[in-house]
Amino acid sequence: MTDKKALRAQLRAARDAFFLQKKPQLPVPDLLRERLGPGIVVASYLPIGSEADPAPLVAAARDAGCVLALAWVADRSTPMAFLRWDPDTAIEAGPMGLQQPPRSAPEVVPDVILTPLVGFDARLNRLGQGAGFYDRAFARLPHAWRLGLAWSAQQVPELPADPWDVPLHALLTEQALHLPEQH
Numbered sequence: 451m452t453d454k455k456a457l458r459a460q461l462r463a464a465r466d467a468f469f470l471q472k473k474p475q476l477p478v479p480d481l482l483r484e485r486l487g488p489g490i491v492v493a494s495y496l497p498i499g500s501e502a503d504p505a506p507l508v509a510a511a512r513d514a515g516c517v518l519a520l521a522w523v524a525d526r527s528t529p530m531a532f533l534r535w536d537p538d539t540a541i542e543a544g545p546m547g548l549q550q551p552p553r554s555a556p557e558v559v560p561d562v563i564l565t566p567l568v569g570f571d572a573r574l575n576r577l578g579q580g581a582g583f584y585d586r587a588f589a590r591l592p593h594a595w596r597l598g599l600a601w602s603a604q605q606v607p608e609l610p611a612d613p614w615d616v617p618l619h620a621l622l623t624e625q626a627l628h629l630p631e632q633h
Contacts, residue, residue: 454610457577461569461604462500468603469500474624476502476599478510481620481627485562485595488515493532493560493594495521496541496549502599502623504564508537511562519558522550523583529590530583532560546579560591565598565618574598574618574630575609588616595619602626 468474486492492511497503511518519532523544533555535541544550565584569577576598578584588596598621605623621628 454577454580457606457609458568458580461577461606464603465568465601466500468601472601472624474502474601476504476506476622476624478506479622479627482507482562482597482622483510483514486511486514486516489517490514490562491517491519491532491558491560492562492564493519493521493558494535494564495566497566498547500601501566502601504599507564507597507599507622512537517558519560520551521548521583521587522553522555523548524553526581530587531557532563532587534558546581560594562595562597563587563591565596567598567600567604569604569606569609570598570600570618570621570628571606571609572628572631573608574621574628575611575615576618576621577609582614585614585616589614597622 520535522531522533533551535551541549567576596618598618602623
């Protein structure tokens with residue numbers, strides 16, 4: 451299937467059904483723990499609906515002394531920013547159903563980006579919501595380690611990739627940590 455809009459609809463339905471039936475949780479992989487430490491900036495997100503919940507990974511980052519951040523979006527045309535965040539601090543409603551820190555929170559540059567997605571393949575291509583926020587952020591922050599978070603039901607054999615799509619460094623599901631295929 452090469453129609454991204456139809457593929458998104460199909461994968462969202464599969465994700466919703468899987469989440470309702472299984473109530474999965476993500477483990478915290480050693481590969482992530484090795485990257486955590488005081489001063490490391492870990493950017494995350496607050497899940498919408500059946501998206502994979504990064505809470506266990508955020509807790510591990512917090513316990514390791516990391517600086518936490520959340521993605522912040524103003525509108526479709528403004529690049530996504532990452533604002534400092536503490537789970538005990540109030541958040542506000544943002545566009546497209548997002549929950550995010552207030553704009554007054556300091557902007558930070560992430561070392562690790564925990565990334566939501568709609569679908570993924572074995573080459574670690576990700577299919578997002580379609581607005582390109584994460585791909586633009588990845589291009590702007592090439593040093594940041596990109597860890598996609600998803601449920602196993604979101605994997606497809608192959609995703610159509612556009613030239614601006616930036617693959618992940620790793621992808622975590624409730625079952626496994628996926629790393630790039632060796633060719």
